[in-house]
Amino acid sequence: MFTGIISAVGHITSSQPLAEGVRLMIDAAALNLSDVAVGDSIAVNGVCLTVVAHQATRFEVDVSRVTLDGTEGLHAGCFVNLEKAMRLSDRVGGHLVSGHVDGVGTVLVFEPRGESWFLRLQAPADCPRYIARKGSITVNGISLTVNEVSGSTCEINIIPHTRAVTTFAALQAGDPVNLEVDLLARYAERAREWDAQANLG
Numbered sequence: 773m774f775t776g777i778i779s780a781v782g783h784i785t786s787s788q789p790l791a792e793g794v795r796l797m798i799d800a801a802a803l804n805l806s807d808v809a810v811g812d813s814i815a816v817n818g819v820c821l822t823v824v825a826h827q828a829t830r831f832e833v834d835v836s837r838v839t840l841d842g843t844e845g846l847h848a849g850c851f852v853n854l855e856k857a858m859r860l861s862d863r864v865g866g867h868l869v870s871g872h873v874d875g876v877g878t879v880l881v882f883e884p885r886g887e888s889w890f891l892r893l894q895a896p897a898d899c900p901r902y903i904a905r906k907g908s909i910t911v912n913g914i915s916l917t918v919n920e921v922s923g924s925t926c927e928i929n930i931i932p933h934t935r936a937v938t939t940f941a942a943l944q945a946g947d948p949v950n951l952e953v954d955l956l957a958r959y960a961e962r963a964r965e966w967d968a969q970a971n972l973g
Contacts, residue, residue, distance in 0.1 A: 776916075800829060809826075817913050912939060
């Protein structure tokens with residue numbers, strides 16, 4: 773589990789093909805890897821990946837073809853948001869994030885508004901029912917609060933600090949982004965479906 777509070781921005785320096793996926797080498801000089809071991813989880817642009825090798829300032833992960841097909845920004849040359857898995861004793865500064873991407877959205881607008889930045893996203897077809905005004909959403913691994921929802925689009929305010937310490941510093945209209953909806957929304961829908969099936973039975 774993660775919190776959606778980004779610890780550092782890394783750089784994918786290489787991508788080696790595997791039989792069903794790729795092995796990525798990620799330069800993470802800004803992330804403290806002293807307590808990271810093989811088998812640990814790190815969120816990379818919002819995708820929970822397992823460390824298969826690491827050195828002082830870089831680590832390697834294997835990414836399956838299924839994950840590659842359902843996400844964006846996991847190829848050589850990409851700058852990525854990084855967060856180590858949370859401890860049970862950690863503060864949850866954002867919200868509970870699983871690192872399981874629900875779909876790829878598109879940036880429609882990203883522009884300055886006063887001191888902050890205004891972000892409007894187009895969500896993929898199966899995500900909007902989980903997105904609520906004042907609810908939480910994860911965009912490229914970043915925990916954010918939804919200000920408005922209209923159909924399949926949502927609007928978010930980005931404070932200067934968030935833009936400065938994440939890959940949002942280079943975000944532009946038209947960019948694809950990894951989206952993860954709030955876990956609570958998914959469980960609420962599953963409970964509703966279960967109740968509806970039980971009533972039919």
